[in-house]
Amino acid sequence: xxxxxxxxxxxxxxxxxxxxxxxxxxxxxxxxxxxxxxxxxxxxxxxxxxxxxxxxxxxxxxxxxxxxxxxxxxxxxxxxxxxxxxxxxxxxxxxxxxxxxxxxxxxxxxxxxxxxxxxxxxxxxxxxxxxxxxxxxxxxxxxxxxxxxxxxxxxxxxxxxxxxxxxxxxxx
Amino acid sequence: xxxxxxxxxxxxxxxxxxxxxxxxxxxxxxxxxxxxxxxxxxxxxxxxxxxxxxxxxxxxxxxxxxxxxxxxxxxxxxxxxxxxxxxxxxxxxxxxxxxxxxxxxxxxxxxxxxxxxxxxxxxxxxxxxxxxxxxxxxxxxxxxxxxxxxxxxxxxxxxxxxxxxxxxxxxxxxxxxxxxxxxxxxxxxxxxxxxxxxxxxxxxxxxxxxxxxxxxxxxxxxxxxxxxxxxxxxxxxxxxxxxxxxxxxxxxxxxxxxxxxxxxxxxxxxxxxxxxxxxxxxxxxxxxxxxxxxxxxxxxxxxxxxxxxxxxxxxx
Numbered sequence: 256x257x258x259x260x261x262x263x264x265x266x267x268x269x270x271x272x273x274x275x276x277x278x279x280x281x282x283x284x285x286x287x288x289x290x291x292x293x294x295x296x297x298x299x300x301x302x303x304x305x306x307x308x309x310x311x312x313x314x315x316x317x318x319x320x321x322x323x324x325x326x327x328x329x330x331x332x333x334x335x336x337x338x339x340x341x342x343x344x345x346x347x348x349x350x351x352x353x354x355x356x357x358x359x360x361x362x363x364x365x366x367x368x369x370x371x372x373x374x375x376x377x378x379x380x381x382x383x384x385x386x387x388x389x390x391x392x393x394x395x396x397x398x399x400x401x402x403x404x405x406x407x408x409x410x411x412x413x414x415x416x417x418x419x420x421x422x423x424x425x426x427x
Numbered sequence: 428x429x430x431x432x433x434x435x436x437x438x439x440x441x442x443x444x445x446x447x448x449x450x451x452x453x454x455x456x457x458x459x460x461x462x463x464x465x466x467x468x469x470x471x472x473x474x475x476x477x478x479x480x481x482x483x484x485x486x487x488x489x490x491x492x493x494x495x496x497x498x499x500x501x502x503x504x505x506x507x508x509x510x511x512x513x514x515x516x517x518x519x520x521x522x523x524x525x526x527x528x529x530x531x532x533x534x535x536x537x538x539x540x541x542x543x544x545x546x547x548x549x550x551x552x553x554x555x556x557x558x559x560x561x562x563x564x565x566x567x568x569x570x571x572x573x574x575x576x577x578x579x580x581x582x583x584x585x586x587x588x589x590x591x592x593x594x595x596x597x598x599x600x601x602x603x604x605x606x607x608x609x610x611x612x613x614x615x616x617x618x619x620x621x622x623x624x625x626x627x628x629x630x631x632x633x634x635x636x637x638x639x640x641x642x643x644x645x646x647x648x649x650x651x652x653x654x655x656x657x658x659x660x661x662x663x664x665x666x667x668x669x670x671x672x673x674x675x676x677x678x679x680x681x682x683x684x685x686x687x688x689x690x691x692x693x694x695x696x697x698x699x700x701x702x703x704x705x706x707x708x709x710x711x712x713x714x715x716x717x718x719x720x721x722x723x724x725x726x727x728x729x730x731x732x733x734x735x736x737x738x739x740x741x742x743x
Contacts, residue, residue, distance in 0.1 A: 338631070
């Protein structure tokens, strides 16, 4: 229901009596001034409330828009992933592979471990910035440290994709 | 007796001429294909972390579907530009020899265009949207491949396995036409994906083959601007066929340049198990996305001509 405010002399007198009038602004709600007079202080308070309401609505709208935009960005698709490739060399590697896969799957920051796609290699998807290749190698060495004839190293080659080429952060 | 022989000879000659004429005018092997495509302005996945790109496509995939016919076949083509689209679109088949003005004109949303052509020459050909600005329509994904197989299958060695690879440049901002004119690309893709067939990159797949198989790569460079220097790391192309025509045959090629809007067919036979990355040796392109690893092993499974199109990543 819309509220109406009316200037009135009755309220002016009331506010002057109660010493809450500074700038001479008085109003009352509805048609009757009785018990509804608003002096400077109440008007200011009401304006503050209205301002807060408007600000809150703006904040909610901003949050909604941001959420919509973020839903199209990689951040909303989960943390960014990085693929770490381990090269396994040695006669004991096939035996060590399953143990390694099991251990690495349980390692914090590791999303997926694939020992089947590329023979002699372990492909790991890890959370970018949380788990490094060095961390993974440490886990590997702790797991198969005693296994002879299986050397594990980070795969580096001419087709290793550089990280900051511009192609990794496409925009819409 | 002599008269009847003469009549028989005339009849035989006439019949022969008639049969020959019929064979020439309407070859028995020729088929007619109805090919319909729809211009779709839609988001597609273009890299292994699931990032999407506001593409313009034929039939919703980047690249569009592979069309495959045989030399001499007729293609009845229809392009629909749905009313829900915002831009005009068109279709230009490099395999066709027809009037450009009449057939390749851009149509507005809500319109349809149809035309026919005979695929007279065998090969691998580019198709693409030609609506202005064409550079943007190509950059955003409106292209694909049409294979015209030779009518004589023995014109070249039989392939054991076939793939189609379409190279194109990637521009982060699909609306920045000036960047396209300025050749400021942000990546290079095979089949609409950055490192799509690179298993050492997140979300990357691979191309499979068995040792000793003749792998045939139908390769197109969609551009819109850059040249491709197509090279198999660890191998040598056994044969390269310019434009995919069996008569344009080269032997023992290390790297072959394919310009924008051009194509070639590449045969490689890897004798040993292992990884053989197929790259553009223009390294700014290779190291920004144009690497496809051919993984050769005894357990290689059958695969479609254009694997992972569309690129659907597993749920997170």
